[in-house]
Amino acid sequence: MKVSLFVTCLVDQLFPEVGESVVKLLRRVGIEVEFPREQTCCGQPALNSGFMAHAKPLARRWLDLFEESQYVVVPSGSCAAMLKVSVPEMFRQEAGLYERAQALAGRTYELSQFLVNVLRVQDLGARFPGKVTYHPSCHLLRELGAATEAQTLIRGVRGIQFVPLDNPDRCCGFGGTFSVKYPSLSGAILEEKLRAIEATGADVVVACDSGCLMHIAGGMRRRGMKVEAMHLAQILAQTAPAEGAPAEPKDGAGAG
Amino acid sequence: MAPVQVRTQEFPRASSRALANGRVQQALTNVMGHFDHAREAAIQELTPEVWERYRERGREIKRHAMEYLDFYLELLSERVEANGGKVHFARTAQEATQIVLEIAKALGVKVAVKGKSMLSEEMGLNHALEEQGIAPVETDLGEYIIQLAQEPPFHILAPAMHKTKEEVGELFAAKLGLGGLQQIPDMAAAARKTLRERFLQADMGITGVNFAVAETGTVVIVTNEGNGRMCTSLPRVHVALMGMEKVVPALEDLSVMLRLLPRAATGQRITSYVTLVSGPRQPGDEDGPEEFHLVIVDAGRTRLLADPELREALYCIRCGACLNTCPVYRKVGGHAYGWVYPGPIGSVITPVMVGLPRARDLPFASSLCGACREVCPLKINIPLMLVSLRRRLMEGAPGERGVSWGQRLLVRLWSRVVASEGSLRRARRLAAVFQRPFLRRRVVRWIPFPPFSRWTRNRDMPGLARRSFHELWDRDLKTTGRSKRP
Numbered sequence: 243m244k245v246s247l248f249v250t251c252l253v254d255q256l257f258p259e260v261g262e263s264v265v266k267l268l269r270r271v272g273i274e275v276e277f278p279r280e281q282t283c284c285g286q287p288a289l290n291s292g293f294m295a296h297a298k299p300l301a302r303r304w305l306d307l308f309e310e311s312q313y314v315v316v317p318s319g320s321c322a323a324m325l326k327v328s329v330p331e332m333f334r335q336e337a338g339l340y341e342r343a344q345a346l347a348g349r350t351y352e353l354s355q356f357l358v359n360v361l362r363v364q365d366l367g368a369r370f371p372g373k374v375t376y377h378p379s380c381h382l383l384r385e386l387g388a389a390t391e392a393q394t395l396i397r398g399v400r401g402i403q404f405v406p407l408d409n410p411d412r413c414c415g416f417g418g419t420f421s422v423k424y425p426s427l428s429g430a431i432l433e434e435k436l437r438a439i440e441a442t443g444a445d446v447v448v449a450c451d452s453g454c455l456m457h458i459a460g461g462m463r464r465r466g467m468k469v470e471a472m473h474l475a476q477i478l479a480q481t482a483p484a485e486g487a488p489a490e491p492k493d494g495a496g497a498g
Numbered sequence: 499m500a501p502v503q504v505r506t507q508e509f510p511r512a513s514s515r516a517l518a519n520g521r522v523q524q525a526l527t528n529v530m531g532h533f534d535h536a537r538e539a540a541i542q543e544l545t546p547e548v549w550e551r552y553r554e555r556g557r558e559i560k561r562h563a564m565e566y567l568d569f570y571l572e573l574l575s576e577r578v579e580a581n582g583g584k585v586h587f588a589r590t591a592q593e594a595t596q597i598v599l600e601i602a603k604a605l606g607v608k609v610a611v612k613g614k615s616m617l618s619e620e621m622g623l624n625h626a627l628e629e630q631g632i633a634p635v636e637t638d639l640g641e642y643i644i645q646l647a648q649e650p651p652f653h654i655l656a657p658a659m660h661k662t663k664e665e666v667g668e669l670f671a672a673k674l675g676l677g678g679l680q681q682i683p684d685m686a687a688a689a690r691k692t693l694r695e696r697f698l699q700a701d702m703g704i705t706g707v708n709f710a711v712a713e714t715g716t717v718v719i720v721t722n723e724g725n726g727r728m729c730t731s732l733p734r735v736h737v738a739l740m741g742m743e744k745v746v747p748a749l750e751d752l753s754v755m756l757r758l759l760p761r762a763a764t765g766q767r768i769t770s771y772v773t774l775v776s777g778p779r780q781p782g783d784e785d786g787p788e789e790f791h792l793v794i795v796d797a798g799r800t801r802l803l804a805d806p807e808l809r810e811a812l813y814c815i816r817c818g819a820c821l822n823t824c825p826v827y828r829k830v831g832g833h834a835y836g837w838v839y840p841g842p843i844g845s846v847i848t849p850v851m852v853g854l855p856r857a858r859d860l861p862f863a864s865s866l867c868g869a870c871r872e873v874c875p876l877k878i879n880i881p882l883m884l885v886s887l888r889r890r891l892m893e894g895a896p897g898e899r900g901v902s903w904g905q906r907l908l909v910r911l912w913s914r915v916v917a918s919e920g921s922l923r924r925a926r927r928l929a930a931v932f933q934r935p936f937l938r939r940r941v942v943r944w945i946p947f948p949p950f951s952r953w954t955r956n957r958d959m960p961g962l963a964r965r966s967f968h969e970l971w972d973r974d975l976k977t978t979g980r981s982k983r984p
């Protein structure tokens with residue numbers, strides 16, 4: 243089986259270690275991973291800010307670059323929702339393109355959904371000694387309907403202690419450009435999420451979206467919280483220390 | 499005076515003020531959770547599967563009613579008149595106000611008791627009545643409190659939820675001369691006593707309408723206090739105000755709608771009172787008004803109807819669930835939105851009603867988390883509509899645009915950067931140099947330029963990674979062979 247990785251612009255530029263983890267863990271289960279080098283961004287920031295004209299060329303790009311792919315895997319619920327839901331919708335009036343977009347959207351998956359629903363794995367042989375909680379990001383939860391996948395995978399990790407978050411489905415306040423359009427509002431919403439994270443006593447908060455993680459980590463650092471923010475892929479990529487993977491998160495790993 | 503003051507332009511400042519207002523924050527924290535829990539419990543009791551079926555049915559009823567709105571409004575009007583009522587159509591909120599004033603003048607009305615009606619807020623009806631020397635008296639307890647306080651509603655269901663009981667006590671002392679009230683039941687009893695006198699004085703009862711049944715010419719009013727029913731039965735005249743989207747085809751549609759509304763709104767199986775009014779008192783009836791008027795109001799609703807991307811907003815039954823669940827509403831409350839309808843659905847309706855340029859900040863007041871759509875009993879896709887409005891603001895005529903040239907420039911720049919891998923790589927090199935003075939251990943704590951400055955105001959920002967994923971791929975990952983299964 244061959245997977246084409248759409249790594250997302252945020253991971254590409256800010257959190258490449260997340261992409262690295264995805265490659266590692268997919269290869270570990272025997273999957274061939276390719277990375278179409280011309281990829282940049284899915285265009286969601288433009289679409290959600292109202293610049294559909296700027297989003298369309300990027301959606302076209304994705305279509306052209308990935309159309310031959312057997313599967314497209316995206317380590318972000320939000321970007322995956324863009325590609326699976328919004329992009330076909332954007333081309334609804336354009337015969338030909340709409341069908342192409344829909345067909346590719348059907349082969350495109352967010353990472354945790356791909357692992358659990360397509361590969362049908364729950365145990366990736368990962369080992370992570372630590373107490374973690376999980377924040378289900380909104381688009382993954384509501385647009386892609388991923389209610390259980392990530393937690394199934396977390397529970398499959400050896401040595402991990404999982405503590406559920408209070409009101410997990412409340413937004414963290416990121417919202418893409420919303421976070422800079424209304425910084426104090428975005429920060430006030432974040433505050434509640436941070437309090438919920440703190441209350442769990444977890445060492446690590448896990449999510450499947452680097453955007454939310456960047457927001458949460460940024461808030462935690464500013465408040466001097468000692469909790470680490472990590473992408474699910476980073477947890478799953480860690481195996482026993484003997485295999486060469488660092489048991490401790492690297493400095494600045496995750497979204498921190 | 500304008501029908502109702504529009505302060506939508508002030509959202510950015512008003513929302514910041516609300517965030518800094520301890521009392522508002524306290525009220526929101528105290529109340530909002532209850533609504534959410536009550537709704538969820540009611541859905542669990544019914545079972546989510548059955549709830550889902552009702553939602554689908556509800557949508558179908560609304561879709562059909564809006565598709566054939568002209569037909570059903572005509573039918574409704576015929577049936578109401580056949581029952582002895584009088585029907586008035588108003589194109590605007592002002593016209594609707596004029597109609598009510600004329601009815602009142604013709605009958606020499608001095609006091610009008612009012613049931614809860616958001617439409618009358620759109621019309622600014624209380625103010626208009628006062629100007630004509632007619633005393634409007636809100637009889638819903640929450641509405642009564644904010645009428646005394648001379649404030650707009652804070653929430654479409656719980657208009658005075660931001661008031662503490664101490665504040666209400668002070669208000670009763672100052673406005674009604676009823677000092678010393680400390681407990682909520684005492685205040686409610688005092689209000690009830692005062693209102694009872696007003697009910698007996700009133701010549702006119704004004705109510706809103708939750709649903710209007712076309713086939714029978716019946717208006718349905720849903721309340722918990724029974725005040726609505728008294729407004730329809732005690733005074734000589736009953737004037738019912740309805741937005742034209744309230745019509746449903748048949749009586750049996752109520753079996754769906756009356757299951758959806760109370761559960762989504764307050765988590766009740768049914769409200770304490772459901773009043774069905776089909777015209778004035780008939781010969782042989784023991785009570786009921788001598789005259790019944792139904793005012794059917796457009797006030798911007800045909801604009802929604804004609805808009806394929808926003809039409810679903812007319813499915814709204816004003817249950818308030820989307821407000822209760824919205825992370826933004828839960829933080830800023832209702833007043834910040836600056837007009838009658840706050841929260842997610844307000845951010846869709848208001849721009850269409852008051853004009854997009856004036857309400858340009860509202861469609862952006864959302865993280866697009868989708869919680870509103872998830873809880874809406876009619877499954878209205880509010881986030882998609884907000885994005886549609888954002889698009890109009892960006893692509894509209896220059897005067898209607900919603901962002902500064904600076905933001906526009908940023909988007910242009912950004913799309914140049916992400917247009918190809920090469921340009922992204924070049925921009926990255928530039929950014930790496932640019933970020934250097936601000937980096938402290940790979941983190942940016944402060945940066946003076948927007949939009950980044952708006953981020954670092956309350957959050958740290960990660961610096962660019964030492965190597966992009968593209969670089970990592972080229973160096974190490976591409977060539978790494980597949981390792982064997984563990």
Ligand code: SF4
Nearest residue numbers: 814815817818820874
């Ligand atoms: S949009 Fe939906 S959830 Fe919001 S008030 Fe209307 S019916 Fe209720």
